[in-house]
Amino acid sequence: MRMNVRIGSDDYIFIHPETQSEFDGIVDLNRRVHGEGIAILARVLRDGAPGMGPEDWYGIFDSSGERCLSTLCRIPATWDLRAGHVDAGAIRVSELGLVATDETARGGGLSSWLMKRFLADSKERGYLLSSIQGIPYFYRRFGYEYAVPLLMGVRLGPEKASGLGPAPAYRPATADDLPLLKAWFDESQGPLELRGRRDDGRWAFLMGEAQKSPETAIERFVLLDDAGAPTGYLGVQNECFGPTLAVIEGWQGGLAPERALALAERLRAERGLPQVTSFLDRGHPIAAAARELGGELWDGYGWQLSVLDPAAFMAAAAPVYAARLKEAGFAGVPARLALDCYGSSCLLSWDGDTLFVGRHGRDYPVGEPIETADHGDTPEARIPPELFAPLALGFRSRAEIATLRFDLGVPKASRPFFDAIFRPAKAFVYPLY
Secondary structure: OEEEEEEOOEEEEEEOOOOHHHHHHHHHHHHHHHOHHHHHHHHHHHHHOOOOOHHHEEEEEOOOOOOEEEEEEEEEEEEEEEEOOEEEEEEEEEEEEEEEEOHHHOOOOHHHHHHHHHHHHHHHOOOOEEEEOOOOOHHHHHOOEEEEEEEOOEEEOHHHHOOOOOOOOEEEOOHHHHHHHHHHHHHHOOOOOEEEOOOHHHHHHHHOHHHHOOOOOOEEEEEEOOOOOEEEEEEEEEEOOOEEEEEEEEEOOOOOHHHHHHHHHHHHHHHOOOOEEEOOOOOOHHHHHHHHOOOEEOOOEEEEEEEOOHHHHHHHHHHHHHHHHHHOOOOOOOEEEEEEOOOOEEEEEEOOOOEEEEEOOOOOEOOOOOOOOOOOOOOEEEOOHHHHHHHHOOOOOHHHHHOOOOOOEOOHHHHHHHHHHOOOOOEOOOOOO
16 A cells, blocks of 8 residues: 655655555565564564465655655554463454564654554454564554563573583474474463463464574573473573673473473583573463572563553453452442543543443443433543553552642542452563564
8 A cells, every 4th residue: 555645845645555665665665763683583484474465564755756765563462461360362462563663754743653653553453452572662652561571581691500500301392293393382381360462373383484593583492301202491681781691481280390491401501601590470380499509590581562442452351350349349339530630531430340331421331331311410530641561560559640640530439449450460472572
């Protein structure tokens, strides 16, 4: 698709690439701005990432259509939100990736134009969240805020790993191991209330096309128990925020977690790297073992999130929030609360068993019918839109945020109800690339 657009005082061509030459223009811009590694990644995503199509690639070209000046892409993902045995089902996430603007075009508003288009398109196509592994602070102006842990490092130097004992036997993972890898990965995420979903297609991409890019290639080794049977796996890279043997994913299975760390230490020594770094969820047994050995906690990093439609998200997550309300003692205790996000708002109506979500004011309801005529007697909480994701996904509690942001306001009488819904949650989402 091509469309003439005017940004500022200049004319450009907006493109969803449908020809090889159009896509090559986007790749070339990524190469100029980020280097050959990201150019390779762009091709890898185009050729293999599940669910990506031409409409997920955005480019602004000069008026001749020959040179791409600004670009970004959407990487479709699915996350799961749960409370106990209650699952909200698939939460569709529009990951923002490969953002680049030519040096000669910076400051002209091209990236901002693309961002607005990307967010509007994502909302229209039914995505509930947008995520980014982005540079700090910059994307806050587009409504993103840190809301889910991503890389929670624990660094373990050789001197502290010396007492780990022998490493288990292992072998490289192959495509034949996909069912085992999927099962182990899912088991490793068992305690998490918010997690990323990897279906068979995603695993096939990670073990196949993704291995062609230095940005996405992960070496995966199957761990063997003392009888030689597969029992778990370890996924590592040689670079992640500096030279290190980075444990990116894995599961110790029937082994003690220290045995998995011993293999990581052995690989580190063989490759001459300075330390082992666990980038797993800090509640993961392997990460916990690294901490117990005296591993240094790295500050970590998080996904930046924007909730594209608060009412639609609340409606999708309502079964999980209802389970939380019952856990907190609200079973059989009706309550209502409006959420004002300084521009969009929704109404929560709890009948003591089911949480109904509607758009507050004159709009039509999102979920089950809720009367929308007059909510003058309904208490109202004020939530700045960029703070909705940290609350809704359990990254920060109301009390934590309110100490710094006075524009988060919840009526005192409604705080127990609000806090039961938006309680802190165990969350960690492994990157898909």
